[in-house]
Amino acid sequence: MAGKLNIVGIGPGKTEYITKKALTAIKNSDVIIGYRTYLEFIQQYTDNKEVIGSGMKGEVNRAKKAVEKAKNKTVSIISGGDPNIYGISGITMEIAKDRNYQGQIEIIPGVTAFAAAGANLKNPYNNGVCCISMSDLLTPWEQITQRATTAAKHDITTVFYNPRSKQRKENLRKTLKIFSKHRPKTQEAVIAKNIARENQELQKTTLEKIQKDSQYNQIGMRTLVIIGSSNSQLQIQNKKHPQIIGIGPGNPEHLTQKAIKQIENSNQIYGPQTHLNQIKPHIKNQKTQSHKHLKYQERIKTRIQQATKNTAIISGGDPSIYGHKQKQKTTKTTPGITAYQALASKTGAPIINDFIIKSTTQKDWIQTTKNALKTDFAIGIYNTSPKEIEKIKQITPENRTIAIGRNITRKNQQLHITTPKQLDTKKLPNKKNHTTLIPNSNSIYWKKRNFIITRRGYKNKYDY
Numbered sequence: 001m002a003g004k005l006n007i008v009g010i011g012p013g014k015t016e017y018i019t020k021k022a023l024t025a026i027k028n029s030d031v032i033i034g035y036r037t038y039l040e041f042i043q044q045y046t047d048n049k050e051v052i053g054s055g056m057k058g059e060v061n062r063a064k065k066a067v068e069k070a071k072n073k074t075v076s077i078i079s080g081g082d083p084n085i086y087g088i089s090g091i092t093m094e095i096a097k098d099r100n101y102q103g104q105i106e107i108i109p110g111v112t113a114f115a116a117a118g119a120n121l122k123n124p125y126n127n128g129v130c131c132i133s134m135s136d137l138l139t140p141w142e143q144i145t146q147r148a149t150t151a152a153k154h155d156i157t158t159v160f161y162n163p164r165s166k167q168r169k170e171n172l173r174k175t176l177k178i179f180s181k182h183r184p185k186t187q188e189a190v191i192a193k194n195i196a197r198e199n200q201e202l203q204k205t206t207l208e209k210i211q212k213d214s215q216y217n218q219i220g221m222r223t224l225v226i227i228g229s230s231n232s233q234l235q236i237q238n239k240k241h242p243q244i245i246g247i248g249p250g251n252p253e254h255l256t257q258k259a260i261k262q263i264e265n266s267n268q269i270y271g272p273q274t275h276l277n278q279i280k281p282h283i284k285n286q287k288t289q290s291h292k293h294l295k296y297q298e299r300i301k302t303r304i305q306q307a308t309k310n311t312a313i314i315s316g317g318d319p320s321i322y323g324h325k326q327k328q329k330t331t332k333t334t335p336g337i338t339a340y341q342a343l344a345s346k347t348g349a350p351i352i353n354d355f356i357i358k359s360t361t362q363k364d365w366i367q368t369t370k371n372a373l374k375t376d377f378a379i380g381i382y383n384t385s386p387k388e389i390e391k392i393k394q395i396t397p398e399n400r401t402i403a404i405g406r407n408i409t410r411k412n413q414q415l416h417i418t419t420p421k422q423l424d425t426k427k428l429p430n431k432k433n434h435t436t437l438i439p440n441s442n443s444i445y446w447k448k449r450n451f452i453i454t455r456r457g458y459k460n461k462y463d464y
Helices: 020-027 036-041 059-069 089-098 113-118 141-153 171-182 255-264 273-277 296-306 341-347 364-376 386-395
Strands: 005-011 033-035 050-054 074-078 104-108 121-123 128-135 157-161 188-191 199-206 222-229 233-236 239-246 268-270 287-288 313-316 331-334 357-361 379-383 402-406 413-418 433-440 444-448 450-454
Touching: 005 020, 005 089, 005 287, 020 074, 020 104, 020 255, 033 059, 036 050, 059 074, 059 089, 089 104, 089 444, 104 341, 113 157, 113 222, 121 268, 121 433, 128 141, 141 171, 141 364, 157 171, 188 233, 199 233, 222 444, 233 444, 233 450, 239 255, 239 296, 255 313, 255 331, 268 413, 273 313, 296 313, 341 379, 341 402, 341 433, 357 364, 364 379, 364 386, 386 402, 386 433
Parallel strands: 005 074, 005 104, 033 050, 033 074, 128 157, 239 313, 239 331, 268 287, 268 313, 357 379
Antiparallel strands: 121 233, 128 357, 157 222, 188 199, 188 222, 379 433, 402 413, 402 433, 444 450
16 A cells, blocks of 8 residues: 655644644554654544654654655644644655655645744734744854854844754854844844743843843744844734734635634624635634625725624735735734745645745845845745846846745645756746746755755764
8 A cells, every 4th residue: 555644734832723635644543753842732532543642852753764664554744833834844855855755645734833923923024024043053153143144134033043052052142142233222123932831921021131131032933033123023912803814825725723613603704805715614604705796905904994893804825925914913913824835735745944035015025036046045025026026137146046936835836846957937928927936046956746854954964
């Protein structure tokens, strides 16, 4: 019997952030493999299954075990958050390729920690987002500081993962000093602990204050540190209504359990007709309104103004990533799977390490992309037309791959994985709703499977 390997993102903590697709994969698996803490989150779904757990720094052995077991069984290897964002997909795909794995492989994206944190803030990522890990276990410290300098120079909200451990107490402080050279000391910042878990805690601060011991010493491995941009808004939101709900990239299988519950318990739903069509399986007797007679920005404003306590306002992807986050918004949102994550999951393991997300709606997008390429970030660019993809092609080194997606996870999905030299933008639909992804230079193309695999550096530390 041919096996199947699922690489499953379960979100940052509470089971309400697990998607319908992830739950289906887990329930249909013979074997579940993962870090013990993540397995505890999903233990209610793992009865009568073979469950294999291990501790910190066991990623390589977990990946090896998953590929081996999946030869003739359905296996789900579990990743917290999203498997492509500092998750397990890279090393698992590396080993699958090295072992010439013959079974089916599916990567299932999950709500990521920076999106779950952003759901609690007013308007954090309106000029894009940059994510950098402070761990130098697999990435040279020199490269981390180069990327931090690039991020600091650009007006982009930056999120630091794995900011401080017992072994790396000062890496974050050194990085914050880099930011202090390029950003005002009053720059808004947030310390976000235990996101989407029972003891979640968010503290708004500034770039100057966060470097003082009283705040700095509170930061640990379960913390995200967010440094805002000149026009981001990092005020912490506590109101729960109106409900602004991220519904993911298209297919309703990517709805979280929380989103489904909110939609089904609402009495009216506001959103674009395309999105209303996507969530049809969960619309019963609720009234729906698209406000299509209004201009785009007026639609969003009107939806928020007209919403009552039991109104669900739906947003494609994640509301904080070029979604329904607005200056007038004063409520928490429900995070969702972004188009960037959906595209990454369809192309294999193209991110894994530090990345930047921008949109062509911002004037600085091409300059940010140029500088991000120089410091070897992975890059996701929203709202790209063939003309703009041609510009990306011209500045992308020939040794990079490029993934271009349109309507990812929908019935009319279009996906292209190519190189700058082979890319013919004239053959692309003349539409602006492409998402373009450029992995970093440490990626390879698994031609047989049409997958990109970014190697994070495990072979420098482990033998597999």
